[in-house]
Amino acid sequence: MSTSSRLANSEPRWLRRVLIGTGLGFLFLFLALPLLAVFAEAFNGGWSAYIEALKHPEALSAIGLTLFIAVFVLPFNILAGIAAAWTIAKFDFRGKSLLITLIDLPFAVSPVVVGLVFLLIFGAQGAFGPWFAAHDIKVVFALPGMIIVTLFITFSFVARELIPLMQAQGRDEEEAAISLGASGWKMFFRVTLPNIKWGLLYGVILANARAMGEFGAVSVVSGHIRGETNTLPLHVEILYNEYNAVGAFAAASVLALLALVTLVAKTIVEWQMRKETEMLDAALPPEAVRNQE
């Protein structure tokens, strides 16, 4: 799918320029400038102050904790996301719109409220809090609470990414596999997973970015214990409030960089994905592709 083959039905040159200009101008104002401002503040005290801020034990422990939580929630997000997408994309049943809405719901709950909600359950004055306290199990103001809250806010991403993809792919390939006698699991690992693997990764990467960057919800259940339950976004806020702008923005820039790392990963993923589809397109004549649908 090269650009030249599209020339016949592409926009006139001036319009293309206007669109590119508009799109890039918008991104520049809303994304690039803020990013630039973050780095400008971070390097306000020079390179050495920047490094110094990041080498601080509390900063290192915050980075470690943030990465740990992000990695920990991955398998849960993958499993739940695939299950939800499989249910919704491959079957028809009553209440499907309701189910999709419930999956969207975590997006709409204010982070402020997410934390509060889990305190209502696990907090010392909450529904199950006293039971956990009696058994000496720490949920909130400790790692488990922070993980649960992160699971809540990242739940929707994988499913939301997979549903349109799986719907577009339809059921034919899987149905063929089953009718040829494949078991359910075999069908899943041989047919479904290869089809959705790149979309899955895409969802995971988005969820990952959100897991690392979340402040509001995690803040409520973290307890803010330095070097222990402080994640990177919490560390940023606390440094800022203490009039340590360089430290705060240096930590924030690390988050931006971590996002860029996942974005590089995503770029590679997308590139691979494109290569695969191109190979597929090349292997099958267009008519075959259309007949297959």
Next chain:
Amino acid sequence: MPRLIQKLVLVLVTAWVLPALADSSLLNVSYDVARDFYKDYNPIFQKYWKARSGESVELKQSHAGSSKQVRAVADGLEADVVTMNQASDVDFLAGKGLVTKDYAKKFPNNASPYTSTMVFIVRKGNPRALQDWADLIKPGVQVILPHPKNTGNGRYSYLAAWGYALRQPGGNDKSAQEFVSKLLRNAPLFASGGRDATTTFMQRKIGDVLVSFESEAELIAREFGKGEFDIIYPSLSILTEFPVAIVDKVVDKKGTRKLAQAYLDYLWSKEGQENAAQNFLRPRDAELLRKYAAQFPAIKTFTVDEVFGGWARATPAHFRDGGTFDQIYQSK
């Protein structure tokens, strides 16, 4: 990849297991600008405690917004001691049975080891010639302060202005409300916190005057440069107290009462008091206050107890839903 995970696990294990190796540990849950103070105080106390009992103690700090912190303690954050910037926050814990009701009498000076006051930060050379609270309600003067209902410094600023108006000749609740209402109309925005107010005033150059803790002026100088602003002391301001308390329920469970008591007691020692002065918080110790007189100009102050009958009455009257703050913003 597995190596990276191994490393991470190692970092986390070190963070969570190693502290257990200290003889005992203490969690101090505190408000957000107190970090500098306790960062300096903790080693002083550790040295003292080692000499006194031979034990090494691990001191853990937690800092965030004051009321958020006490809510966390009520919800199960296991703080041995709380060190707050407003009595109403400790009162809340007393109401929940975590802290004794007469906590203010368990330590000297209303259980507040140091104090501060609300002052004005103005642009270099004080171009608008703002000298007192009355100048802040003049038309066209822009006042920057944190949200009076949702933040500790905002509440102190609000009460300081109210108390000033009340103490003027012929002052009463009605004239005070009128005064504060005029002052708030001069606020172009309510900052989300003390730090945000400072950034708005210093970096974004909005407003003619910033109402702030005296102790924060030093932090502002550190971040933005000393020559960038002047500090103005009004004729009368509020004495801000920073109460400390032992969380009885936690220390009894963990068996850390003696340590917690010593940790807070030592705040009133010469070393503890001097540390306060060095962090630009007014020490209770009269001798040290004289020694540091240059950085603490004399100023007439009143306490929340004196003018408002304590936070337990000031909070519902002014800051609860339907209180004087909300009344000022009713459309009718």
Next chain:
Amino acid sequence: MKRVLPGFGLSLGITLIYLSLLILLPLSGLAFKTSLLSLGQFLDIASGERALASYRITFGASLLAAMINAVFGLVVAWVLVRYDFPGKRFVDSLVDLPFALPTAVAGITLATLYAGNGWIGRYLEALGIKVAFTPLGIVVALTFIGLPFVVRTLQPVIEDIEPEIEEAAATLGASRLQTFARVLLPGIFPALLTGFTLAFSRAVGEYGSVIFIAGNMPLISEITPLLIISKLEQYDVVGATALACVMLVISFVLLLAVNALQWWAANRHHGKHRVSL
């Protein structure tokens, strides 16, 4: 209809259990806490003057931000998929930034940029437009945090458009604009709607970035999450949950409506497609 594919029970079971434990159980705690209020108390909290003003500001600004995102997000997604230009990969990767940057950092940075002496604000101020510390600032912050949703839902769909459709339209004499409006837009509209909805619902709940740029003046620039925090500052958890419930119910109804609409549109479209084959 007989189901050929296996795993319906298993995947539905996992989904429902996970959803119940992680999402529904906690949210029902919210409803339970709110139910401790009498109806009169609830109405007092939920329909006070400040609360009503905050709904208008929150939902209004979110709507406006989602619309800005829908328009510019469509342009961005189109440009990123269809055109080649230097630095495209980098620009593409920037789009996810709002997810990774803590919201407070976004708020502080945007406020500094759009303040009267900021990189952007000084030019706007010269034109007499104030952004930081006005309701417009809220729109800016919400636009920032919602952008990835629109772009990322549109990108794969635009990529999927088959060139033959456009070619056919062009051959039949349709102008480029006609092709876009009549042929392309209907195809990408469902995805645009999804992106719009997700950006909107995320914006409604946003707190961290908004409070730094809003100015937080009662009745003018006070968002509902700020009122929730205000309740919590008074240790009024029940009052906070009441407001949270109101927001949740409104969001839920809106999301349900959009999802149902989309489902209905997709089925109708699907049916037509079958017939035409």
